[in-house]
Amino acid sequence: MDRHLTPDALVALAEGGRVEASARAHLRTCARCASEVASLAGVMGELRADEMPEPSPLFWPQLSARIRAAIDREADPSVRGGTAWPGWRWWANAATLSAGVLALLVAVASGPRAPLDLAGMGDDSLVSVDGEPLPNDAWALVLEAASGIDASDAGDAVPALAPASVEGAIVDLSQDERAELERLLRAELQRTAL
Amino acid sequence: MVRNDLMAHGAVNATASGEAGNGASDEALVRAARAGDRAAFDTLVERHQRLVYGVCYRLLGNRDDAADAAQDTFLRAFRGLRGFRERSSFTTWLYRVAVNASLNRSGARPSRQDPIERADQVPARGDSPHAGLEREERAAVVRAAVARLPRKQRLTLVLRVYHDLSHEEIARVLGRSVGTVKANLFFALRNLKSMLHPGEGHGSTPDA
Numbered sequence: 294m295d296r297h298l299t300p301d302a303l304v305a306l307a308e309g310g311r312v313e314a315s316a317r318a319h320l321r322t323c324a325r326c327a328s329e330v331a332s333l334a335g336v337m338g339e340l341r342a343d344e345m346p347e348p349s350p351l352f353w354p355q356l357s358a359r360i361r362a363a364i365d366r367e368a369d370p371s372v373r374g375g376t377a378w379p380g381w382r383w384w385a386n387a388a389t390l391s392a393g394v395l396a397l398l399v400a401v402a403s404g405p406r407a408p409l410d411l412a413g414m415g416d417d418s419l420v421s422v423d424g425e426p427l428p429n430d431a432w433a434l435v436l437e438a439a440s441g442i443d444a445s446d447a448g449d450a451v452p453a454l455a456p457a458s459v460e461g462a463i464v465d466l467s468q469d470e471r472a473e474l475e476r477l478l479r480a481e482l483q484r485t486a487l
Numbered sequence: 488m489v490r491n492d493l494m495a496h497g498a499v500n501a502t503a504s505g506e507a508g509n510g511a512s513d514e515a516l517v518r519a520a521r522a523g524d525r526a527a528f529d530t531l532v533e534r535h536q537r538l539v540y541g542v543c544y545r546l547l548g549n550r551d552d553a554a555d556a557a558q559d560t561f562l563r564a565f566r567g568l569r570g571f572r573e574r575s576s577f578t579t580w581l582y583r584v585a586v587n588a589s590l591n592r593s594g595a596r597p598s599r600q601d602p603i604e605r606a607d608q609v610p611a612r613g614d615s616p617h618a619g620l621e622r623e624e625r626a627a628v629v630r631a632a633v634a635r636l637p638r639k640q641r642l643t644l645v646l647r648v649y650h651d652l653s654h655e656e657i658a659r660v661l662g663r664s665v666g667t668v669k670a671n672l673f674f675a676l677r678n679l680k681s682m683l684h685p686g687e688g689h690g691s692t693p694d695a
Contacts, residue, residue, distance in 0.1 A: 300669065300670055300673035300674075301666075301669045301670075301673070303673060304669060304672055304673045304676065307676070332680050332684070332687065333673075333676045333677070333680070335680075335684075336676050336679045336680045336683065337648065337676065339625075339629055339683065340629060340633070340644070340648045340649075340679070341648060342622075342626075343625075343626040343629050343630065345541055345544055345545070345649070346550075348550065353536065353537070356536055356540065356554055356557060356558075357529070357532050357533050357536055359554070359558060360532050360536070360557070360558050360561045360562075361529055361532065363558050363561075363562055364525075364528065364532075364561065364562060364565050367562055367565060367566070368525065368565075
């Protein structure tokens with residue numbers, strides 16, 4: 294093997310993983326690659342030496358109790374912040390969401406952009422904020438329309454739209470509510486001829 | 488590492504007892520929780536809170552934000568449970584939710600690292616005060632360097648080094664190709680080397 298090792302091979306060797314015999318043979322004769330592998334392995338060792346500080350033993354039951362309490366509030370519709378969105382609350386949230394999405398679309402309609410990282414991961418597939426496939430056409434429509442939008446433009450366009458409100462809407466809308474949102478979005482997209 | 492810790496502890500410190508039981512598989516607990524069994528979801532929380540907190544801590548750098556992000560993660564998981572189609576394992580899905588929750592939180596406020604020593608942390612066994620302080624100081628330098636990495640490199644590095652996920656598992660969590668994961672890991676290590684050992688240079692530099 295005459296050429297220097299690829300990044301894949303360098304990382305695999307630094308991690309003690311399996312590589313082709315030719316890569317190992319090259320390593321024996323190439324000081325530069327051997328040095329690179331040693332330095333990557335050294336960094337890896339430094340990282341692994343840094344163990345996460347162990348919280349006090351009381352921390353874990355406290356954390357699970359706190360999570361349980363938050364979910365209790367979430368699950369009980371009578372408690373403020375619950376998942377059920379009766380009547381006006383659903384419309385207020387849906388209106389906020391659709392207005393935000395539309396403002397965002399209008400604000401960034403011109404010019405080529407980098408894709409908006411809606412899932413926070415830059416994934417090109419249609420996924421919700423939590424990475425699951427989207428349940429129906431409403432969200433596919435939203436993401437498709439937003440696929441050419443830059444994240445910084447999104448923030449500029451809808452500064453008042455808190456991420457939690459969108460997130461709640463995405464997770465909590467019923468099928469009927471999503472269908473209505475889809476109808477509103479399609480009508481508005483047609484009207485603005487984006 | 489968090490995942491190894493989880494295995495070592497058997498992940499059974501649960502107090503809740505759903506119909507699925509504490510020894511039930513994640514899949515059984517997910518199905519029970521989806522059917523309305525809150526105790527089953529509580530068991531999932533007990534089982535995975537270390538893992539989730541660990542991801543959040545490594546991405547956010549301090550205990551308070553990590554605890555908040557862990558709570559966000561389980562709330563999102565609870566809300567999203569009915570939409571979880573089990574195309575990946577629950578753990579993979581939870582990693583993804585935790586990463587997103589941490590990124591949301593890190594975007595909402597400037598990052599801050601915990602001070603070198605917190606009174607409520609348990610010191611490493613056998614550490615003298617001096618050695619412990621030195622170790623913590625070096626750890627703080629390493630964590631600060633990790634925090635300065637570009638986001639994709641940082642995510643990949645945290646999941647690989649601190650959670651021992653395979654390249655394929657990381658690819659599933661992050662929705663990337665295995666090749667991209669390997670490249671991000673390589674550049675993360677190289678960038679860290681430059682930050683932690685600035686005088687040493689890069690040596691061999693394959694095309695990138």
